[in-house]
Amino acid sequence: MKTTELAIVGAGPAGVCAALEAASYGVKVTLIDRDDEIGGQLVKQTHKFFGWHEKSAGTRGIVISRNLAGSVEENASICFMGSTEALGYYKDDGVLLLETPQGIEKLKSGRLLIATGACEKMILFPGNDLPGVYGAGAVQTLMNVHGVKPGDSVLMIGSGNIGLIVSYQLVQAGVKLAALVEALPGIGGYAVHASKIRRLGIPIFTGYSIKEAYGTDCVEGAIIWQLDDNWQGIAGTEKDLNVDVVCLATGLTPLCEFLWQAGAGMAYVPALGGFVPLYDENMKTTVDGIYVAGDVAGIEEASTAMAEGRLAGLAIANSLGKVSAGEFLEKRRVSLEELEQLRAGPTGKAIVEGLAGLRGQMGKRVSV
């Protein structure tokens, strides 16, 4: 069986930043991803990032992921295992089961960082399983990574930053946006993204949701309707849209299966996207040796994921006795301050409250 000091599941922004930070203290890292490329979902983000960190603010996601990949390749302390799916975690032995291109392998590690990210939330409506109903991430992957348009005309559901950015990117790719609907009374994402959408003349319906998607074998159209104060559709307000794609940008939820398997304490925190692991100021879960960073620890942005990754990498190096006490405390202070800055906005406020709730529950186990 292979062994390593630190195994990281997920080579997205959180996992890679943790790997680089830990490796900078001489920790031997095995970085695992089911994709063959480093960068996670950054590889399809053509927009420029905000963020506080001098290295990433104002840079496109595709450029950040290329830079991160370059840094990993140059680093002799990091072994990247691409096209490798982590299938499960055996908590009694601390062993990860991996499916590599060469076959099944086991990996035992001193420390484990789960940086698996998130997946899209589904919403309920008739026809939501028809081909043509795609997650916003899928639409980005298809058009921004593989250069294929998802369809001719799109109904976008959700006006958070993802809904706004993907709408804009669809127009850049030459696809028609039939409408963008938002169940809330106002647009959810940043004003800078929303004003781009408005300038493009995309019809925006706030206080609306999808009633149904229809079609024999694939989406041939969709009906939207206005919602009343109790989120119920109002008969007579329906609009029938001629679309072949319904794109869901209705939020993400953490991919935390490994943490359930590991027996980590979990809590349901809506502001963080659903079930999230309990973790402390070192990004450590309630299970000794298991850490988290990025969206799996609560849905936020890539800039936050990178900052959390650096913090987790530092804390892991420290737990292995590779950082002096003074340096650790000083760098952790800077890291926590950076996270505080990234969460300064109104969305950040709900996240900070959610995280405070998590801290309050540390040590307690939630069972479902």
Add this chain to the structure above:
Amino acid sequence: MESSEIRIKQHPILDFPERRKVRFYWEGKELLGYEGEPVASALHAAGIKVLHKSMKEGRSRGFFCAIGNCSSCLVIVDGVPNVRACTEKLRAGMRVEMQKGVGPALISKE
């Protein structure tokens, strides 16, 4: 065959250089796609969206997440069932078929 419009040719930020085209088969029908792109993307570019039929009701299924997470796009590739069309890379001569429900049992070549 492939609509010329569905592949993005011009983009303000991204470049999509020409790649090697290969022949493959969908339900026995010959199609063209780019070597190394996901099977789902080659099929989508060829206008094929229904990849799978659901287990209980036989409802049509396509890809949903496109990153190997959700198992909505399971197909049969060269006789092997439960292959995710969204992450499987296209190879020349590949035979891809729609999977109905759990698909056929895989008989090992001993």
